[in-house]
Amino acid sequence: MADLVVSEANIVGAAVLLRQAAEPVSDAMCIASSATGSDAVAAALDDVEFVLRHVMDGLAEVAADSACDADGIAATFDELDGTLSGDLP
Amino acid sequence: MDLDPGRGNPDAVRDVSRQFATRADGMTERARAGRGALESLAGLESAALDALRARVASAVDKFDRAADAATEASDILGGYAASLDDIRSRARALLDEAQASYDRIWWRRGQALNEASETVTGWALGWDDVLPSWMYLDDPGYLHRWQDAIDDYRLLRPQLLSLQTERDQLDSRTATRLRGIGLLGELKPSHGVSGRAAAAALWAGDATGISAEGLAGLEDPDLIREVWNGLTPEQRAALIAAAPLVIGNLNGIPLRDRVAANRINIRDEIAARETKIEKIEQQKAEALRNAYYGDDDVAAVYDQQIDEQQAVIDYYQSLLDQQVTWRDESGVPHTDDGARVVVFDPRNQAIATYQGPLDPATGDIPEWVRNVAVSVPGTGASMTDFNDELGSHLYTAAGKESAVFQWAGGEFPQNLWEATSSSYADKLAPELRDFTNAIAVPEGADLTVLGHSYGGATVGLAEQAGLSADRILYVAAAGMGHGVDGLLDFPLTKDVPHYSMMARNDLVVGLIQGADGGGLHGQSALDADGVIRLETGFVQDGDPGSGTIEGHNIPGNGTIPAIDAHSTILQRGTGAFENIVAVITGGSAELYAPDETLYVQGYPVHASGLESSDYTPQYTEVE
Numbered sequence: 001m002a003d004l005v006v007s008e009a010n011i012v013g014a015a016v017l018l019r020q021a022a023e024p025v026s027d028a029m030c031i032a033s034s035a036t037g038s039d040a041v042a043a044a045l046d047d048v049e050f051v052l053r054h055v056m057d058g059l060a061e062v063a064a065d066s067a068c069d070a071d072g073i074a075a076t077f078d079e080l081d082g083t084l085s086g087d088l089p
Numbered sequence: 090m091d092l093d094p095g096r097g098n099p100d101a102v103r104d105v106s107r108q109f110a111t112r113a114d115g116m117t118e119r120a121r122a123g124r125g126a127l128e129s130l131a132g133l134e135s136a137a138l139d140a141l142r143a144r145v146a147s148a149v150d151k152f153d154r155a156a157d158a159a160t161e162a163s164d165i166l167g168g169y170a171a172s173l174d175d176i177r178s179r180a181r182a183l184l185d186e187a188q189a190s191y192d193r194i195w196w197r198r199g200q201a202l203n204e205a206s207e208t209v210t211g212w213a214l215g216w217d218d219v220l221p222s223w224m225y226l227d228d229p230g231y232l233h234r235w236q237d238a239i240d241d242y243r244l245l246r247p248q249l250l251s252l253q254t255e256r257d258q259l260d261s262r263t264a265t266r267l268r269g270i271g272l273l274g275e276l277k278p279s280h281g282v283s284g285r286a287a288a289a290a291l292w293a294g295d296a297t298g299i300s301a302e303g304l305a306g307l308e309d310p311d312l313i314r315e316v317w318n319g320l321t322p323e324q325r326a327a328l329i330a331a332a333p334l335v336i337g338n339l340n341g342i343p344l345r346d347r348v349a350a351n352r353i354n355i356r357d358e359i360a361a362r363e364t365k366i367e368k369i370e371q372q373k374a375e376a377l378r379n380a381y382y383g384d385d386d387v388a389a390v391y392d393q394q395i396d397e398q399q400a401v402i403d404y405y406q407s408l409l410d411q412q413v414t415w416r417d418e419s420g421v422p423h424t425d426d427g428a429r430v431v432v433f434d435p436r437n438q439a440i441a442t443y444q445g446p447l448d449p450a451t452g453d454i455p456e457w458v459r460n461v462a463v464s465v466p467g468t469g470a471s472m473t474d475f476n477d478e479l480g481s482h483l484y485t486a487a488g489k490e491s492a493v494f495q496w497a498g499g500e501f502p503q504n505l506w507e508a509t510s511s512s513y514a515d516k517l518a519p520e521l522r523d524f525t526n527a528i529a530v531p532e533g534a535d536l537t538v539l540g541h542s543y544g545g546a547t548v549g550l551a552e553q554a555g556l557s558a559d560r561i562l563y564v565a566a567a568g569m570g571h572g573v574d575g576l577l578d579f580p581l582t583k584d585v586p587h588y589s590m591m592a593r594n595d596l597v598v599g600l601i602q603g604a605d606g607g608g609l610h611g612q613s614a615l616d617a618d619g620v621i622r623l624e625t626g627f628v629q630d631g632d633p634g635s636g637t638i639e640g641h642n643i644p645g646n647g648t649i650p651a652i653d654a655h656s657t658i659l660q661r662g663t664g665a666f667e668n669i670v671a672v673i674t675g676g677s678a679e680l681y682a683p684d685e686t687l688y689v690q691g692y693p694v695h696a697s698g699l700e701s702s703d704y705t706p707q708y709t710e711v712e
Contacts, residue, residue, distance in 0.1 A: 006133055014126035018145065021122040021152070025115035029108055037097025038260035041169070044267035045105070048162050051273055052112065054286045055155050058293025059116075062148045063123065065297075066141060070126075073137050 008081075011074040018067035025056045092249050093184075094256040095177030099170040106166035113159035120152035144294070151293055158272035165270075169263045176256050183249050190242040191216075197238040201231035217243070281306040287316075296320060301332030305339050310527035313341030318451070329353070338434045340527030344443055345452030351433040355405050358435055362398045362405075369394050401473045415446045416489035418457045428477070431494065432524070438500040440472035441524070444484035445492030453529040459490040460537070461530050462673045463558075465521060467542025467567075468508040470497040479541075482661045486670045493673075498524055501543065505597070508543050509609060511550075511571035518550035518570070526557050535559040537673045541659060542598055546570045546610035552579040560711065562672045563589040563620070564665075565658050567598045568610030575612050576619045586712045588672050589614035590623040590665055592654035593684065593697055594639045599651075621709060622681035623672075626664015626699070628657070631706075637699050638665055677708040 029049050033042035123145055130142055194216065202211065202220065210220060219236045222229055272292075279288040284306015287299045291307075296316050307313050317325065329336050329350045336342055337350030373391035380387045411428040432441035448455040464480055480495030487493065498520040502508040521538075530536050537560040540548030545566020552561065553573055561582060563569065566589065576583045591599065591614075602613035614620050629635035643653040658665040664679060671678035682698025698704060 006135060006138070010129045010133060011138070014129035014145075017122045017126040017129065021119040021126070021148070023119075025112055025119070029105065031105055032101070035098050035101035035105065036169075036260075037093075037095075037173075038264070040260050040264040041267070044264040045162075045166075048158075048267050048270060048273065050282075050285065051276065051289045052155065052159060052162075054289035055151070055158075055272070055293045056112070056116065058290040058295035058298075059119070059148055059151055059155065061290075061295040061297060062144065062151075062293060063119065065295075066126075066145050066148065069137075069141055069144075073135075073141065076137075 006077050008074050008078055011070050011077070015067045015070035015074065018063050018070060022060045022063035022067060024060060028053055092253045093180065094249070094252040095173070095180035097173055097177075099173040099177065102166055102170040102173060106163045106170060109159045109163035109166065113156045113163060116152045116156035116159065120149050120156065123149035123152060147294055154272060155293075158270050161270050162267065165263060165266050169259070172259050176252065176259065180249075180252055180256075183245060183252060187242065187245045187249065190238070190245060194235070194238040194242055197231070197235040201225070201227070201235045277312055278308050279306045280308060284308065291316060297324065301328050301335040301339075304328070304342075305335050307341075310341030310523075313339065314343065314529065317342055317346070333357070334434065334436075337430075338432055338439065340523055343452030343529070344429065344431050344454070345447050347431045348427070348429050348443070351430040352409065352427060354433045354435075355408055355430065358433075359402050359405050362402050366395050366398050366402075369398070404474055413444070415444070415484075417446060418455070418489070420489050432496065432498050433472070435472070437498075437520075438472050439498040439520070440475045441494055441496040441498055442475070442477040442480055443492065443494050444477070444480045446489075451529075454492045454531055454534075456531045457490065458492050458531050459534050460487055460674050461492045461494075461528065461534055462487070462537045462539065463494045463496055463521075463525050463528070465496055465538070465540040465544030465547055466501070467540075467544045467565075468502045468505065470501040470544075471503065472497065479659055482666070483670065483673065486661065486666070487673050491673065494524075494528070496521065496524060508567065509601075511546065511610060514543065514547040514550050514570060514610070517547045518554050518556075521547060521551040522554045522556040525551070526555070535675060537562060539564055539669065539672070540566060542655065543567050543610075545614060549573050549579075549611060549614075552582045555580055557581040559585055560672055560675075561585065561587045562669060563587070563614035564669065565591045565595055565598055565655050566610075566614045567601060568603050568608055568612060569614050569617060570611045571609070572606045573611035574606040575617045578606075583619075587614070587617075587620040588623050588678070588711070589617075589620050590625050590658065590668060590681070591615055592625050592638045592651075592658055592665075594651040595655050595658075596649075596651040597655035623668045623709075624664060624679040624681045624699070624706070625654075625658055626668070626679060626706075628660075628663055630662060630664040630667040633699070637697065638663060639697065672711050675711045678711050680707045680709050682707070 031042060031045050031049060033039055036042050036045065126145055127142060127149065130138055210224070214220065217239045219232055219239065222232055225232055276288040276292055279285050281302070283300055283302035287303030287307055290296065290299060296319050299316065304313055304316060307316070325346060329346060333350040333353035337347050337354050369391050373388060376387050376391065377384055408428040408430055412424050412426060413429060414422055414424045416422050429443040430440065431443045432439050445458065446455050447453070454461060462483060464483060466479070475497060477495040480493045484491055484493040499517045500513060501517070502510065502513050507513070525538055528536065536558045538548055538556065538558040539562035540546070541564040545563040546568050548561060548563065549568065549570030550573070553570055576587060601609045602615060603609060603611055605612050615622055625638040627633055627635050627637055628641050638654050638657050640650055641653060641657050642650045643657065646653070657663060660666060668678045670676070682701065682704055684698050685696045685701055687694045687696050
């Protein structure tokens, strides 16, 4: 039989931290090519910015989903615990 | 001097560098929060928490690596700004010196020429010209000093050019370093903005927001399949509904979902053509109102257009209404509604159908299927009148452990004149390669690709372009592809078994068989090194009494046997058809019985090997 060691408080705490990780890092940057004076550098910068922007958005989504999952696990264990203890019908 | 090596704004670059550094800090904070979450979960045990921990740990790692990438970008830009400062400073000094030097030219010129002389001769002198000494009546020292000023100015240009070169190299190095940031190299290959966004999101572990265009931009069909299979059924349904033309034609999407998407595409195309008919009806009514005479003639033009549209609508509707029978692993037949259309793209005149079972879990070819075939038709194949009967017959004959695609994934020549051009095959070949290479062939199953007539040349060019298969069969092929000399031209299939067949008297392609790549459609498959020629045999396989393919005249079509033989070769039950099935299933195929040359009363007479008195079928085990 699989082990089951849970602490609802810890899971909820984890969810809080995961929601912090899900906060947006910063707004998108608009890098004018006149800043660098070089089309090649500006294009490479745009590429880096594009990728980092989508990576950050993706990681925020993963963190948010994980926070939801943690909340869900905590709620499920809470309900299960209540049922087993006879508190709930 | 119109160069400006110092262009740009180092302060703005430093500002961008700081923004990247701020991002790095932000992501490091988030990684810290993630670690905190992992610590909170430490010591807790459950399957659900284990899965959650794995995801969070992966995200923490990715936050750290994204932070590193942002830090690297920040450092690169910081160094770039410092170098820009230096170059700007030197460029400013050089340009100031050049300006002063230029001013000195005009000062010396002014010293040498008085106002009157400037008026008389100055118009003919460029900025770097000096009045000829024989024209100058004053002290020649003025002319020397004037020329020296011009020479001094000219010496500055190479210095400026050198500084410009230094700047160009700095820019090139910086762009290369930015593109070399590790994170960018870790992304899966993709194309287009959507593809790149999808690749970045997937790297982060987030597939939820990927669009159909993003999926299509990922390029690798295995990755596309992996991402697709990771989506929920609701997410897949949403993508199919939002972009059926993309999903229905995207290599890597499971067959079941391509079929679902293409049902939508077929209905959409029917609706579009019905709308077109309505417009033609309106035009016809308008034309009849304005006609002075000959109503029937006026109407006939529009009626023909309507009939053409309706014919296509009827055909497309037949695809939706078709009943497809397949057998499961136990051999039990099942019938489904609707053809399995796995390619349907009116933009590219592309269509392909699938005959065989589908795994209910994966939506692709089941693991127990042993023989997969892709059949490519020839001249005349068209998506508005696509005949996938051959695919159906081959599947039925090859047995329940088979799966057959009938593929016409682009524009085919519609007549023999068009078929003399390899341009259609040139465009079709990479499409065939990509479609075939993306098929999820079950482990241990064999994939055969066969092409008939122009389709044979298309198969050859697809092989040359990198098609991968376990067996190749050229059926009355026009050739192995324009420019193809033989098997050695095929990077991935040169070592796999190749077979060919053609009726001895085939007039459609018989006269264009090439001796090498320079032939109309390349080397003939009949006698290329390493290609095994198979027999086309009798109209009823194994029954000499039924007559040879060469002698068979299809009743009622008005063409001679030598023309009919080109298509009789695909008829069910013929020796040729059975040989095709043998190649697909890895059975025994009859080898070509070589013709003989007999001498009758001194004259050579060509006799078919099948009609030889000692003809005995010889077989080869298909590898």
